[in-house]
Amino acid sequence: MTATTRFAPSPTGYLHLGHAFAAISAFEAGSRFLVRIEDIDAARCRPEFETAILEDLAWLGLNWEEPVLRQSARMDAYAAALQSLDARGLLYPCFCTRHEIAEEIARSAEAPQGPEGPHYPGTCRQLSEAERSERLASGRPYAVRLNVAKAAALAGPLSFDEHGTGPNGEMGRFQVDPLAFGDVVLARKDMPSAYHLAVVVDDAFQRVDLVTRGNDLFFAAHIQRLLQALLDLPAPAYAHHRLVLDENGRKFSKRDQAATLRAMRESGVTAQEIRRRLGL
Secondary structure, three states: OOOEEEEOOOOOOOOEHHHHHHHHHHHHHOOEEEEEEOOOOOOOOOHHHHHHHHHHHHHOOOOOOOOOEEHHHOHHHHHHHHHHHHHOOOEEEEOOOHHHHHHHHHHOOOOOEEOOEEOOOOHHHHOOHHHHHHHHHOOOOOEEEEOHHHHHHHHOOOEEEEOOOOOOOOOEEEEOOOOOOOOOEEEEOOEOOOHHHHHHHHHHHOOOOEEEEEHHHOOHHHHHHHHHHHOOOOOOEEEEEOOOEOOOOOEOOOOOHHHEHHHHHHOOOOHHHHHHHOOO
């Protein structure tokens, strides 16, 4: 397939076997391969992890188009996208803490459920303009949420193409369920973007037309396709793939130091052995 693909790790730890499978899958799925460093979270991202990521990818035999894109250099682009959505009245500040959200959900016997658990109950969506202005003026921290019902009505029916494995192993065209996640967070008071917004802005900027990633992120395509439509961005196809699990049937974690590519490489494991272990 002639496509532009990307591997977009966060430099918050060393790569593991799951990352290796994702990177190789992206590399082999297209003719133009990009590496994007998702380093928005300045508190957790570290330069040494970024260096190790690039070293591990090169050790696996992958090469990519330079320069490497870093999200920390793209804040103006995310702020512009956020402003576009805000100008259409699709955003609102949410002042709820995680504890308050959990308590509100617990009080509701019929809290809507999504792929990542109960939806945000929409508490701050109901605030009056005077209440919002007062809380903003007080300096309280807040998240910026998308009014998904309003956004879905504006965007109309949407779909996306799946070239990999959907939730039940199927390929084809999927109709978007924009309400699947509820009113998602797109930014915070001190950060002009969260994952969903940044990824669609960057994919469009880099002309990525095939997004390859683990099938645990399949449902993220629903909210991302909605954002693409709202921001008038091109819609890539998706190729979700199986997850690589440890001997206990769990996804690999950056906290499991023994499973990192760096540790394996230093112990004498070869890149070819990694490929065989991954079934490649």
